[in-house]
Amino acid sequence: MPKILIIEDDTAFCQMLQKFLTKNDFVVSISYSIKEAEELLAKSTFDIILSDVRLPKGNGVTLLPQVKRDSPATQVILMTGYAEVKTAVNAIKKGAFDYISKPFTPEQILSVIKDALNAKVMEPKASRHSSKSNNRQEKQAGFLKGQGEKSKKLEQYVELVAPTNMSVLLTGESGTGKEVTANAIHQASKRRDQPFVAVDCGAIPKEIATSEFFGHVKGSFTGAIDDKKGHFETANGGTLFLDEVGNLSYEHQVQLLRAIQERKIKRVGSTKEIELDIRIIAATNENLSDAAEEGEFREDLYHRLNEFSIEVPSLRDRQDDILLFADYFLAKANSELDKNILEFSDETKRILQDYDWPGNLREMKNVIKRAALFSETETMFPNALAEEVIEGANKHEKANFSKSDYEKELILRALKQTNFNKSKAAKLLQITRKTLYNKINQYQLNV
Numbered sequence: 001m002p003k004i005l006i007i008e009d010d011t012a013f014c015q016m017l018q019k020f021l022t023k024n025d026f027v028v029s030i031s032y033s034i035k036e037a038e039e040l041l042a043k044s045t046f047d048i049i050l051s052d053v054r055l056p057k058g059n060g061v062t063l064l065p066q067v068k069r070d071s072p073a074t075q076v077i078l079m080t081g082y083a084e085v086k087t088a089v090n091a092i093k094k095g096a097f098d099y100i101s102k103p104f105t106p107e108q109i110l111s112v113i114k115d116a117l118n119a120k121v122m123e124p125k126a127s128r129h130s131s132k133s134n135n136r137q138e139k140q141a142g143f144l145k146g147q148g149e150k151s152k153k154l155e156q157y158v159e160l161v162a163p164t165n166m167s168v169l170l171t172g173e174s175g176t177g178k179e180v181t182a183n184a185i186h187q188a189s190k191r192r193d194q195p196f197v198a199v200d201c202g203a204i205p206k207e208i209a210t211s212e213f214f215g216h217v218k219g220s221f222t223g224a225i226d227d228k229k230g231h232f233e234t235a236n237g238g239t240l241f242l243d244e245v246g247n248l249s250y251e252h253q254v255q256l257l258r259a260i261q262e263r264k265i266k267r268v269g270s271t272k273e274i275e276l277d278i279r280i281i282a283a284t285n286e287n288l289s290d291a292a293e294e295g296e297f298r299e300d301l302y303h304r305l306n307e308f309s310i311e312v313p314s315l316r317d318r319q320d321d322i323l324l325f326a327d328y329f330l331a332k333a334n335s336e337l338d339k340n341i342l343e344f345s346d347e348t349k350r351i352l353q354d355y356d357w358p359g360n361l362r363e364m365k366n367v368i369k370r371a372a373l374f375s376e377t378e379t380m381f382p383n384a385l386a387e388e389v390i391e392g393a394n395k396h397e398k399a400n401f402s403k404s405d406y407e408k409e410l411i412l413r414a415l416k417q418t419n420f421n422k423s424k425a426a427k428l429l430q431i432t433r434k435t436l437y438n439k440i441n442q443y444q445l446n447v
């Protein structure tokens, strides 16, 4: 049985977690401080260390170097509060396996422990994650909560709607994290112990879509060699996530609407009705409301799906979080590629912030992983980045630069016009005197 050490100063929480994990067939030791943990670590080894970040007299990260040195196979998972995400991301850079934000659900903690144990079995580290980095399960494994305004709003919406049974329509550009958000809603709902089934509606061939959604019985059509459950039945009790829902054919839109309204389905070739208790979350990166108005998407289905809508923001609208996400993906890339890149150079940071990220988080994840592969130093310099990212960012910078030239020109003109009277010039420019002084300093105007 795998051995786990919990390091957590909240004694009640620690004991509760110990009880829960023991019930789930782990051998669990606990310590309420770093000192106690060190004593236990001197006596025995553990498969997993589950440590709070903030502990009296130190934090969970301080133990990492020692653990990695004395027992490299031990995986460290950090438990963080909201504000400690950055520390946790840094800890991943130093070799922690992952972090989990408090409060978490029993499934979430079991899932991250399972991942950590699997990663161990699959040593060396480079093969920790499947190379098919886009498979659906992996998409759900890592989730970083941003800290900027847009990210907080997104999270508020998730928290607000999760406990209800409302259908949710997630809109947003490709790669913004709609599926990850759908999963977060499921995990925060009462259905979290039940299945979360994600279906890419754009990827199902039209001819087999009915059977894919509703299942079939043996012999109902050529090729139906066995009874088969459809996605609805598999998701029963839980959440069905319909990705790219705008790609459904008219016929399948009708079938879906009926299933959602009647809360019953029949497998293809069967007369037996199956009762459904399903929460639907749909996602689209096109404007479904326009499509409904133009008759390309059934309006009644659109309203059924859109009981609550959430727009998942593009990465360029999450400026405050760009470097946080970049750090996170760098940490992931380090662990997947067995690299040890500690930071981005200032110019690399500037490029990451100036680039537009048309492919959003998915693009950033790929760009950083590729750049990590090319980087040979502990600091990532721009030459590791793809050409198009650098060019894209520089175009942006030029635009900014010309904007600043223009601004400088305006200020000089206003000053001349007002005979270098700064109060009058500020008034003319419709800015405060203080801002004008700042700008004069910024542009080093000799006035």
Ligand SMILES: Nc1ncnc2c1ncn2[C@@H]1O[C@H](COP(=O)(O)OP(=O)(O)OP(=O)(O)O)[C@@H](O)[C@H]1O
Binding pocket: 133, 134, 138, 139, 140, 142, 143, 144, 145, 146, 172, 173, 174, 175, 176, 177, 178, 179, 180, 181, 243, 283, 285, 361, 362, 365
């Ligand atoms: N909050 C997040 N934290 C960490 N990784 C994230 C987050 N959001 C998205 N990602 C990563 O970005 C990638 C794209 O996410 P996801 O598949 O959820 O986007 P999507 O909007 O559903 O894309 P599409 O429109 O193409 O279906 C995934 O690899 C996912 O792991």
